[in-house]
Amino acid sequence: MASTPVSPVRYRTRREPGTGRLARLVLVLTGLVAVLAIGPILWGIIAGDAKQGPGSAFAAAPPGTYALVTRTEGSVDVIAAVRADQPANVIEIARVPHLEGFRTSGSVDPAGRFAALVAVDAGSPVQPQASLIVVDLQRGVAERLVSGIEPMQTPLWTPAGDAVVVTRPGAADGAPAIDVLEVRLDGAVRLRWSQAALAVAPVGWRDGRLLTVAIDARGSTLQADGQDLLHLSPSITRDWALAPDGSAIAFVEVTTQSGVRYSARVAALDGGATASAQALSDPGAEALGAAWKPGGAPAFGAVPREGPAAGDASAQALRAGGFDVPLGFSPDGELLAVTHWDGSGFASPGRPELQLVGSGGRAAIPGFQGFLGWVRR
Amino acid sequence: MGPALRSLLVGALLGAMALAATAPREVARADHYPCHVPNYGFGFDTYEHEDYVSAYNQMIDLAAAGVAVPPPYQLPSGEWVDVSYPGLETGPRAARQPRTRSAAVPASLYKAMVWVESGWAHAAGSVPYGGVGPVLTAIDCGYGLGQITTGMGHLASPPALDIRVPSARQAMIGTHPLFNLAEGIRIFADKWNSAPEFRPVAGNGDPAALEDWYYAVWSYNGFAFINHPLNPNRNPLRGEVWHCNDPNAPGFGTFTWGDYTYQEKVYGCLRYPPVPKGQNYPPPLAPGGSTQPPSTALAVGDTAVVRADGQCLNVRPAPAANPPLACLPEGTRVTIVGGPQTLEGITWWQVTSGQVTGWSAGQYLAKVQPPQPDAPVNPAGRIWPPQKVAMPALSAPAVAAAFAPAAFSECSERGFSGGCAAMDFPTSIPELGIVTHSDSTPAPDPSRAGTFLGAPKLQVIGERAVTLQVTSASSTAASITVRNLGTGIGPFRVRTSAAWLIVRHPNDPPGRVVDGGVAIGNDLPVVVSASPRVAQAGMDSVLEIRIDPSVLPPGATSGTVMVEPLLGSLQPVTITVTVQRSGSASGPPQFPFRRILPNVTAEGSP
Numbered sequence: 005m006a007s008t009p010v011s012p013v014r015y016r017t018r019r020e021p022g023t024g025r026l027a028r029l030v031l032v033l034t035g036l037v038a039v040l041a042i043g044p045i046l047w048g049i050i051a052g053d054a055k056q057g058p059g060s061a062f063a064a065a066p067p068g069t070y071a072l073v074t075r076t077e078g079s080v081d082v083i084a085a086v087r088a089d090q091p092a093n094v095i096e097i098a099r100v101p102h103l104e105g106f107r108t109s110g111s112v113d114p115a116g117r118f119a120a121l122v123a124v125d126a127g128s129p130v131q132p133q134a135s136l137i138v139v140d141l142q143r144g145v146a147e148r149l150v151s152g153i154e155p156m157q158t159p160l161w162t163p164a165g166d167a168v169v170v171t172r173p174g175a176a177d178g179a180p181a182i183d184v185l186e187v188r189l190d191g192a193v194r195l196r197w198s199q200a201a202l203a204v205a206p207v208g209w210r211d212g213r214l215l216t217v218a219i220d221a222r223g224s225t226l227q228a229d230g231q232d233l234l235h236l237s238p239s240i241t242r243d244w245a246l247a248p249d250g251s252a253i254a255f256v257e258v259t260t261q262s263g264v265r266y267s268a269r270v271a272a273l274d275g276g277a278t279a280s281a282q283a284l285s286d287p288g289a290e291a292l293g294a295a296w297k298p299g300g301a302p303a304f305g306a307v308p309r310e311g312p313a314a315g316d317a318s319a320q321a322l323r324a325g326g327f328d329v330p331l332g333f334s335p336d337g338e339l340l341a342v343t344h345w346d347g348s349g350f351a352s353p354g355r356p357e358l359q360l361v362g363s364g365g366r367a368a369i370p371g372f373q374g375f376l377g378w379v380r381r
Numbered sequence: 382m383g384p385a386l387r388s389l390l391v392g393a394l395l396g397a398m399a400l401a402a403t404a405p406r407e408v409a410r411a412d413h414y415p416c417h418v419p420n421y422g423f424g425f426d427t428y429e430h431e432d433y434v435s436a437y438n439q440m441i442d443l444a445a446a447g448v449a450v451p452p453p454y455q456l457p458s459g460e461w462v463d464v465s466y467p468g469l470e471t472g473p474r475a476a477r478q479p480r481t482r483s484a485a486v487p488a489s490l491y492k493a494m495v496w497v498e499s500g501w502a503h504a505a506g507s508v509p510y511g512g513v514g515p516v517l518t519a520i521d522c523g524y525g526l527g528q529i530t531t532g533m534g535h536l537a538s539p540p541a542l543d544i545r546v547p548s549a550r551q552a553m554i555g556t557h558p559l560f561n562l563a564e565g566i567r568i569f570a571d572k573w574n575s576a577p578e579f580r581p582v583a584g585n586g587d588p589a590a591l592e593d594w595y596y597a598v599w600s601y602n603g604f605a606f607i608n609h610p611l612n613p614n615r616n617p618l619r620g621e622v623w624h625c626n627d628p629n630a631p632g633f634g635t636f637t638w639g640d641y642t643y644q645e646k647v648y649g650c651l652r653y654p655p656v657p658k659g660q661n662y663p664p665p666l667a668p669g670g671s672t673q674p675p676s677t678a679l680a681v682g683d684t685a686v687v688r689a690d691g692q693c694l695n696v697r698p699a700p701a702a703n704p705p706l707a708c709l710p711e712g713t714r715v716t717i718v719g720g721p722q723t724l725e726g727i728t729w730w731q732v733t734s735g736q737v738t739g740w741s742a743g744q745y746l747a748k749v750q751p752p753q754p755d756a757p758v759n760p761a762g763r764i765w766p767p768q769k770v771a772m773p774a775l776s777a778p779a780v781a782a783a784f785a786p787a788a789f790s791e792c793s794e795r796g797f798s799g800g801c802a803a804m805d806f807p808t809s810i811p812e813l814g815i816v817t818h819s820d821s822t823p824a825p826d827p828s829r830a831g832t833f834l835g836a837p838k839l840q841v842i843g844e845r846a847v848t849l850q851v852t853s854a855s856s857t858a859a860s861i862t863v864r865n866l867g868t869g870i871g872p873f874r875v876r877t878s879a880a881w882l883i884v885r886h887p888n889d890p891p892g893r894v895v896d897g898g899v900a901i902g903n904d905l906p907v908v909v910s911a912s913p914r915v916a917q918a919g920m921d922s923v924l925e926i927r928i929d930p931s932v933l934p935p936g937a938t939s940g941t942v943m944v945e946p947l948l949g950s951l952q953p954v955t956i957t958v959t960v961q962r963s964g965s966a967s968g969p970p971q972f973p974f975r976r977i978l979p980n981v982t983a984e985g986s987p
Contacts, residue, residue, distance in 0.1 A: 078710060105638030128519040130498060130602055156614035202606040202790055221790035240786050242613030258611050260781035353618040355635055
């Protein structure tokens with residue numbers, strides 16, 4: 005177990021207290037200014053409503069359901085919130101720097117107060133290194149918690165929202181391995197376990213146990229606290245989505261027996277056999293992306309294998325040119341955030357656009373590409 | 382202190398506490414650390430060719446053919462300098478043939494790799510093209526054009542001479558671009574030759590087939606799962622290869638550098654070579670490869686990219702109106718939504734990008750043609766000719782099977798010592814129309830190597846015995862100048878006998894030391910100012926010797942600094958340094974005048 009300090013220790017120089025008239029005047033004025041400046045914050049703390057204190061524009065945004073989205077501008081990612089019913093109204097929250105050519109990935113904590121981001125901010129373009137950045141959505145402040153983690157991963161929040169699970173390259177018995185870390189918001193780092201694997205992806209929690217998918221010689225295996233729970237596939241899998249009640253996991257299986265194929269799969273966590281997903285019926289399509297509708301079934305994206313666009317396969321069965329890759333349902337299940345591609349399939353996917361799809365249609369979030377999750381405030 | 386004052390102070394204290402509790406602890410920002418102990422980077426100077434496109438094209442052609450550098454040679458100290466070409470094994474796993482130097486590395490492939498590694502820069506960004514200065518050094522201690530890390534650490538094999546003293550080989554890689562490229566080719570060839578014992582074989586192991594280099598390219602960056610094409614963290618819609626920033630290539634404006642594996646970056650730049658820095662990409666060719674490019678005239682609905690010579694492009698609320706709404710960076714992709722309108726002699730288009738919609742000058746917008754993966758690539762203006770190349774045909778079962786997790790895992794778990802046979806895949810499947818491609822680069826004229834090697838002849842100007850006064854905080858300095866009386870780049874190594882002896886340039890920033898440098902012959906122009914451009918013939922390397930008091934042992938009285946030429950005339954020069962501690966009566970007498978002849982006399986000496 006290791007601990008990473010959040011900030012360097014700051015030292016102050018001890019000085020003799022002022023005793024003169026001028027010194028007392030300075031003290032009084034300083035105190036007065038401090039009270040005036042800090043008063044609202046103190047009042048907020050006393051009133052138990054610190055979230056409404058000064059901070060990002062999001063802190064003053066009206067109540068509602070918001071999608072937290074990202075846009076890459078060179079060496080900076082813009083973190084913003086858009087209200088579900090006003091997707092063109094963007095509220096910028098923070099800007100997170102990173103090396104040019106990379107983009108952040110991330111997720112929102114269960115309470116919707118923080119976003120955890122994995123940003124490539126060190127190393128070199130050909131040997132990138134990533135850091136875990138936590139953004140306080142209310143204050144618009146980004147803070148680096150730990151460095152040296154694997155780039156491109158999606159961090160997983162603990163159910164209590166007090167820590168984030170990420171992975172980093174490690175070594176076990178001298179052989180390459182992957183460390184699974186739990187990083188608390190105060191910066192303390194706990195090594196949960198290390199294991200030899202090609203990849204380990206934290207995917208959720210069940211009965212207080214951390215669920216991960218390990219990819220190794222056996223293919224893909226769902227594990228709980230590092231112990232095998234369910235063999236998902238002899239292949240690489242991706243786009244894992246745990247059902248809200250933890251009873252099943254949806255994922256995309258990347259098989260290689262007949263050429264590379266992307267297939268939607270759902271596995272019950274009670275030990276039931278991996279089942280083919282019901283959402284797909286088009287044999288000419290590949291699956292990408294998975295999202296669970298609260299209380300419902302998973303939705304997968306259907307990417308035409310070749311030829312003209314076959315439409316999307318989101319749970320709403322809305323028709324549009326191109327295809328959708330689902331990202332996440334809103335807490336009430338009314339909206340599905342998708343990446344909509346206007347092309348015809350793998351060979352020519354076209355251009356992506358972040359969209360919110362509901363029974364009333366679809367609305368674009370122009371200019372944004374990344375989706376971190378939903379926030380209800 | 383009255384009660385009112387006390388309450389105010391308590392209030393201030395509470396306020397300060399609240400402020401401390403709510404203030405950001407550490408705002409995230411990008412870090413760029415130096416190479417760190419025990420792999421602390423060496424301080425090398427180098428020369429960056431001004432005509433880098435021509436020079437580095439020729440150098441890579443020579444290095445790829447194995448004719449860039451002289452055969453291994455020995456320094457007067459007995460140390461060998463060897464970055465010679467090892468040759469290549471050939472043939473499939475079952476019929477692998479021994480190395481032959483007649484088999485060459487495809488030059489274009491290494492050109493693409495060097496572009497990915499360093500952007501074809503050997504010197505740091507602070508050094509202008511044509512200038513002399515610190516070599517480009519990455520955080521992982523990758524040096525120069527090829528970003529050479531292998532064998533560049535203090536504990537490398539062969540090792541550095543000391544924690545502070547690079548080996549001659551290391552110094553050559555850090556100081557001389559031709560040796561750097563030759564070493565990169567040697568490493569690349571070693572990656573190729575590591576199959577079939579430690580790496581899988583792509584295709585028939587034919588070095589002439591660009592596709593057969595797939596695993597060697599992967600290995601140059603580390604044969605890790607992050608570069609596996611089916612890595613679940615990568616978007617499968619990213620396409621076969623990186624667009625290499627060609628606005629007309631598939632994926633441009635949608636996917637970025639970090640979305641692709643290393644192989645996809647390198648092969649992408651092989652397929653879509655870059656243009657020289659500051660130049661515009663050529664328009665795509667018409668279908669069928671016609672040399673008549675399609676119209677580049679803008680129209681509503683088109684996608685365009687900002688091309689403003691590195692500047693940003695103003696977006697205005699109306700044509701020619703001020704103030705601008707925003708300034709879009711070079712390379713930003715926009716959609717044409719209105720126009721044109723002509724005002725003040727400028728054609729204005731209404732554009733939208735992200736949250737910004739407004740009017741911009743059309744001459745700074747380059748139309749983005751709908752990219753076709755198989756469309757011929759316009760070679761005009763590119764740094765090297767585009768090459769046709771195919772990536773692993775993942776739709777073919779025989780190829781896809783090589784990328785099953787069991788195949789990679791078996792390879793990885795054995796430490797790659799099992800040969801990774803399960804990852805072998807065919808690169809030619811004629812019945813599916815899958816064929817290999819070869820590099821169109823012609824064989825170079827080996828005599829061109831002499832042009833880049835020159836015939837350096839270094840002279841060290843300065844006293845051979847100096848006395849430095851040292852206090853607890855600083856020391857005096859002795860100046861030496863390394864001059865190249867011959868031609869070309871004259872590389873040298875600086876070897877000090879003790880850690881407290883420091884050699885640096887007079888105006889170097891604190892902390893920088895010179896472990897190796899270059900003196901440039903008069904046949905080469907050296908740019909000393911980029912804007913306005915000022916160049917001179919050749920350049921001395923002016924150095925100063927100092928003492929670092931913080932690591933000077935109490936008993937130390939003398940040391941040596943050796944300047945060792947590493948190419949051409951190889952006679953080293955040793956300078957003896959005597960320590961004169963401030964206030965001490967020991968040591969040689971101090972003269973108030975600068976010595977003008979070493980060890981003979983001093984101006985005005987008693």
